[in-house]
Amino acid sequence: MDAIVSVTRDWGIGRDGGLLVRNKADMRRFKELTMGGSVIMGRKTFESLPGGPLTGRNNIVLTRARDLASSEDIEVARSIDEALALADAYGERAWLIGGASLYRQFIDRCSMAYVTFHDIVLDADTYFPDLDGDDAWSCIGITETDFTERGIPFHFALYEHL
Numbered sequence: 001m002d003a004i005v006s007v008t009r010d011w012g013i014g015r016d017g018g019l020l021v022r023n024k025a026d027m028r029r030f031k032e033l034t035m036g037g038s039v040i041m042g043r044k045t046f047e048s049l050p051g052g053p054l055t056g057r058n059n060i061v062l063t064r065a066r067d068l069a070s071s072e073d074i075e076v077a078r079s080i081d082e083a084l085a086l087a088d089a090y091g092e093r094a095w096l097i098g099g100a101s102l103y104r105q106f107i108d109r110c111s112m113a114y115v116t117f118h119d120i121v122l123d124a125d126t127y128f129p130d131l132d133g134d135d136a137w138s139c140i141g142i143t144e145t146d147f148t149e150r151g152i153p154f155h156f157a158l159y160e161h162l
């Protein structure tokens, strides 16, 4: 399983249940990378998806609640092992797509982390673990700086779990 995330300078990822930064290039890249695979997400991230389940991907939603049932559009898992078994059965690449609680609990089970780094600090209430401060992770590639529609500098960084 690989993680994919969009962060600000202090590893902020969200506020009030939504994303911090709008970035069309990042959205496009997220879609390209995850298309055809399984996307594993927490129940709150699932509920924050503006268009419902992500099309073209096997949506696996982690919840401890009893009232969320599997349907044609999503599979429900009660633990990460159950989620990974569902992804395994699906047979394609598995992605951990958030939110904060899932990243925090399961980043150690990821091989790579695809990080979109925005060079700005915004008021966040949810964070991704600081991979630069973690000896178990190494940044192995960074693209050139680009800018969002609103002029925020960003780049794509790839981290490897050592």
Ligand SMILES: NC(=O)c1ccc[n+]([C@@H]2O[C@H](COP(=O)([O-])OP(=O)(O)OC[C@H]3O[C@@H](n4cnc5c(N)ncnc54)[C@H](OP(=O)(O)O)[C@@H]3O)[C@@H](O)[C@H]2O)c1
Pocket: 004, 005, 006, 007, 012, 013, 014, 015, 016, 017, 018, 019, 020, 041, 042, 043, 044, 045, 046, 048, 062, 063, 064, 065, 077, 078, 079, 080, 097, 098, 099, 100, 101, 102, 103, 105, 126
């Ligand atoms: N910047 C990014 O790339 C990015 C990506 C994704 C999300 N986000 C942001 O992150 C925020 C949401 O993160 P969050 O931490 O509040 O919520 P979350 O991780 O999306 O969802 C939390 C929920 O997942 C379920 N859950 C968590 N751990 C579980 C486990 N071990 N076993 C079974 N179920 C488990 C629980 O659901 P139940 O309560 O139903 O039991 C829990 O309440 C939002 O602001 C969102 O926009 C940002």
